[in-house]
Amino acid sequence: MINMNNISKQFGDLVVLKDISLQVEQGKVVVIIGPSGSGKTTLLRCLNVLERPEDGSITIDQQTLKFSEKVSKKEIREFRKQTGMVFQTYNLFPHFTAVQNVMEGPITVQKVAKAKAREKAVDILTKVGLHEKMEVYPYQLSGGQQQRVGIARAMAIDPKVMLFDEPTSALDPELVGEVLQVMKKLAAEGRTMVVVTHEMSFAKEVADEVLFMDNGMIVERGEPSVLFEQPKEERTKQFLNLIKQ
Amino acid sequence: MINMNNISKQFGDLVVLKDISLQVEQGKVVVIIGPSGSGKTTLLRCLNVLERPEDGSITIDQQTLKFSEKVSKKEIREFRKQTGMVFQTYNLFPHFTAVQNVMEGPITVQKVAKAKAREKAVDILTKVGLHEKMEVYPYQLSGGQQQRVGIARAMAIDPKVMLFDEPTSALDPELVGEVLQVMKKLAAEGRTMVVVTHEMSFAKEVADEVLFMDNGMIVERGEPSVLFEQPKEERTKQFLNLIKQ
C-alpha cells in the first residue's frame, strides 16, 4: 500500500530525514515513536506531501511521486487525496460548523453535490459519535470532540491511508480516551494507518508494527510487544525509560 | 501551615468550589487530582488569591484572610508572598532573560538590591539545573527548562508554600522528567507543596496525601497507595480507570 524509498529531507542545513525507506501493507497500523525533533512529524508530512522531500520516491496504492524529478502541483494535489491527515492541534476550520468542516473536502475538491456531501458527512460524524454536535462551531466543542471532527474531515475524502500526528497530545487526560476509541474502531475496520503517538496502551493494543525514530532515521522496528519489552538498541531503551517514568 | 475553612467560589451562577476545607501541615506534599472543570485550578488560585472566594477564610502560617469581610489590596499582596505559584503554561516574562525573570520578584516587590537579587537568582537557577542558561530569553529554552525557570521565579520570593498547577502537562513526554526531578528535590528538602497533577508516579513517590476533587468538592482523600489502589468512592474509581487507560 505505502512504499517510501530513500526519502531525504532537510531544512536549510539541518538534515531531518536521512534516506528513509518504509513499507506499510494494506490494512496495517504502524505506530511511530521517538524523541522530540527526531523527524516523526516530518515523515508524516512527507506522506501527505505537506513537505517535499529532496530525494526519494513515495508510492501509495497505484500512484508514485519521484522527488528527484519535477512534480507538478496538480500531481501533488492528486496524490494528497490518498492520505487523510489528522493534526495534533486539530486545525479545524473555525468559521465552519462541524458538519461543514467535514463537507468541505468533498464539495470543494471532489465537486460532490452539497446534499450528497452532507449526507456522507452526517454518516461519518455519527460514526465518530458526534451526530448531536453537527451544527456547532469548533469553539463550542471540547478538545476530544474537535479531534474527532478532525478525523471525520480527513476520512471524508476517502483516503487510502490515515495519518495521525500525536492526535491526543493536546488533550486533557480524560478526553484522550474518546479519540483513541475512534482510532481503534478505524483500525478494527482494517484501515491502513500511520500514527505518531506516545500512547503505549494504544500501540500495544492496535499496532501491527512500532517504529522508533531518532535523529532522522528509523533506529529500530518491530511488533509492539517485542519493541517495548525487549528493545535491541541502547537509544531505544533510553527513550522508553524516559517516557515510562 | 495551611488552613482553608469553608471556602466557596462561584463564577456568575456557576458554583465552582463548594464549602471546601483543607489543612496542610508544614513540610507536607499534597497532590490534587480530578476531572477537568472540577475546580482544581480554582482551588489553587484561591490559595494564591488570584481568585477571591465569596466566603470562608484561609490561614497560611500566621496570616489569615477572612473573605466575608473586606480585604484590602495591600493585605492580598502581603498574603500572596507566602505562596509561590507555578503555572501550567509557565507564564514567564518573555522580555526578561531567565535570571531577570527570577530577580524580578525580589527587586520589584521586596526591594532587594539588584546585585543581591542576582546572586540569589543565580543560586536558585543553579539548584534547578539551569546555571548555564541564565542569560537567555525564554523563547530560547525548551518547555522543561522554561518550567524550571518558572519554579525558580516562584521560589525567589521565599514562599512558605509552593503551588503547582499541572506543571508538566504542557511538556513533551521526554521533558516531563526534568521538571518532576526538580519538584522531587523540593519535596525532599521538606517544602510544603500543593500540586495539581495527573502524574501518578510522582504522586506515589512524593505525596503525603492525595485529594480527589469532583464538581467543586473534595470527594475523597488519603495516602496515595490507598487512594490509587483501593478508592472507596465510585466516582474516584471511574476517574482512575479513565486516566490509567
Added chain:
Amino acid sequence: SSVDEEESSSGSDQSSDKSLYEQIQEEGVLTVGTEGTYAPYTFHNENDELTGYDVEVAKEIGKRLDLEIEFKETKWDSMFAGLNSNRFDMIANQVGIKPDREEKYSFSVPYTYTSAVLVARKDNNDMQSFEDLEGAVSAQSLTSNYADIAKEYGAEIQSVEGFNPAMELLNNDRVDATVNDRLSVLDYLKEKGDQSKVEIVAKEDNASETAMMFRQDNPELVEAVSGALKEMKEDGTLEEISNEWFNEDVSTQ
C-alpha cells in the same frame, strides 16, 4: 448686530475703558492678515520675504501711524476666522468692497482701482468677448466681484479657491474662461512668457475698488488707516509704490 460682532465680542470687552485703537497704540503693533500667496499683491520673493503691493502699502501705513506691522499669513477662509477672533485687526489682501461685506465689516478708503479682464486659452476662438461667456464655464474665486461679472454675462461658475487654481483649470482646458484681476493676470503672463497657453481676450473698464478690511468694533483704527491712506495719496507715496509694482498708478480711478 452682526455675527462677527458676536464672534469677536470678547475682544472688545478685554479692558473696557480703552478703545481697541488705544490698546493697539499702546502695544505699538498692528497685526495684519494676508494670504502671502497672491502675486503681485502679497507673496514671497526670492529671498523668502513677504512683499507685494498690499504688503508695502500696509507697511507705509504702519510708518505713518507709528505702528509696527506684524503680518499673519493664512488662507482666504482662515483670514476671516482670524479677523473675527481677534487674531489680527486688519486684512490687506485686495479685499473688494462689496455690499454684503460692508454689512459685517468696515473698510478703509480704497487704495486700488483695478479692472477685470477676460482670460481664455489661446487656441479657443469662441471666447473673444465678455458676451461669449453666455453659457460658458468660468472659473471664479468664491466671493470675488469678478464672479458677479461673469454671472452677469451668463457664465456658469466653477468656483475655486483663488487666483492660482483658476488659472490652472484654464490651462488644463477644464473651464472656458476666467474673469479676473487685470494686474494679477499681467503678472502671470509675464512669468509664463511665450509658454503661456492663455491670453487676455477682453477688458472691462468698470473698475472695482479694494480696501483694507476691519472688524466693525474698531472705528478709530479704520479712521486712522484711512487718514494715512489719504495722506499717502496726496503726497504721491501711494503712486510711487504702485509704480514700483505695476509700472502704472492703480491707486486712483
Added chain:
Amino acid sequence: MKMFLLSSFLSSEDVTILQDSFLPLLKGVLSYTIPLTLISFAIGLILAITTALFRISGIKVLSGIARVYVSIIRGTPLLVQLFIVFYGLGNLGIEALKFEPFVGAIIAFSLNTGAYASETIRASILSIEKGQWEASSSIGMSYLQSLRRVILPQATRVSVPPLSNSFIGLVKETSLASTILVSEMFRKAQEIVATTYTPLLVYVEAGAIYWVICFLLSVLQGRIENRMNRYVKT
C-alpha cells in the same frame, strides 16, 4: 464643546446661519461625500486585496510592484495625489486621462485606500495560523481554493476593525476632494463661509455632521463585528 458654544456664543443670527446651512451641507453629504466614500472604498478594497495577494505571492515582480505602489502612496500626502491625478494627468493632453472631478477623486481615493488597506489585509492574512493552510491543502484544496474558502473568510474577520477605521477615516478625507472641485460637504461649508464670513461656526457644524456619520458607522461596525465573531469564543 457644543453645549458650551451653544450657551455662550450663539446669537440668533448664528442659529439662522446654522439652520440655513444645514440643508446645503446635507446635500453635499448625500450627493458627494457618501457616494465618493462608498465607491472609492469598494474599488480600494479590490485593489487592496490584489495588492496584498501580490505582496504575499512570493513572486518577485508582483511583490515588487505592490511594494512600490504602497510606498509611494503611503509616503506622500493625499493632497499631492489628488493634484497629480487631476491636474497632472489632465495636463498630458490625453483626453482619456482628463478626468471629471468626481472621477478623478474616486481614482485618487481608491488608490489611496488600496495602498493603506492592502497592509491591513496582508497582516490579517498572515495572522491566520499556518495550520489552516495545511489543513486545507491536506484535504486536496489548491492555493486559490484555500484562500477563498478558508483563509480570506477568517482574515476578513480579523480585518474588520482596522478596515472600519480606514473607512471612517475616508469619510473625513473626502473633504480634500474640494481641492479638485468636488462639491462635497466641506466644499459646501467653504462656500457658505464665503458669504457668511463665519468659518468657525460653519466648520464646527460640518464637524458635527461628520461626527454623526462616523458615529453611525461605528455602530454599524459593532454589528458587523458581532456577526463576524459568531464562530469565536467571547
Added chain:
Amino acid sequence: MKMFLLSSFLSSEDVTILQDSFLPLLKGVLSYTIPLTLISFAIGLILAITTALFRISGIKVLSGIARVYVSIIRGTPLLVQLFIVFYGLGNLGIEALKFEPFVGAIIAFSLNTGAYASETIRASILSIEKGQWEASSSIGMSYLQSLRRVILPQATRVSVPPLSNSFIGLVKETSLASTILVSEMFRKAQEIVATTYTPLLVYVEAGAIYWVICFLLSVLQGRIENRMNRYVKT
C-alpha cells in the same frame, strides 16, 4: 512617475524652479514640519497611554471621559479641530487660551494623535496574555508595578508598527497647520506656487520630500522593530 516627468516634461526653467524651491521647502521641513511632528507625537503618546489606561481602568467615570474624547476626535476632521483650538479657543477672551500658531498646532495635533494612538495602545495592552498579569501579581506585584515592568514593555513591542504608521501619517498631516499660520513645508510650497504658477511641479517636489522623510522613518521603524523583537522567536 518621477523619471517619467523628468524626461518628458521638464524644461530648463522647470529645473530652475525645482532647484530654487528646494531650500525654502527644506527650511519649512526643518523648522516646522519636523519639530511639530516630534513634539506633538511625544505629547500625544503620553495622552494616548493615559487615555488607554483610563479606558481599561474599569472605573466608569475615567473610561467614560476617555470614550468621549476618542469619539469626538476620531469623528471630526483634523481641520475642524485646528480651527476650534486656534480660532475657537482664541476667541473666548481668555489670554491663556489664545495660543501662538505653533503652540495651537501642537495642541491640536497632540490631541489628535492622543486619541488615535490610545486605541492602538489599548489594543496592544489587551493583546498581552492574561497569564502575564497573573504571573506578576502572583509574585506580589501591584497593578502599577505589573503594568510598568511587565505589561507595557511587551505592549510597546506590539504597538511599534501601528504607532509608526501614525507617526508617518502625522508627518503628512502637519501640512494642515498652514491653516493656522504655521509656515510648514506645504505652506512654503503654496507660497512658491504663487509666484511661479507651477503648482504641479512644486507639489510633486514637496511630495517627493515627504516621501523621503517617510522612507527614512520606515527604515528607522525597521531598526526599532528588530531591537524590540530580540526576545521573540523569528
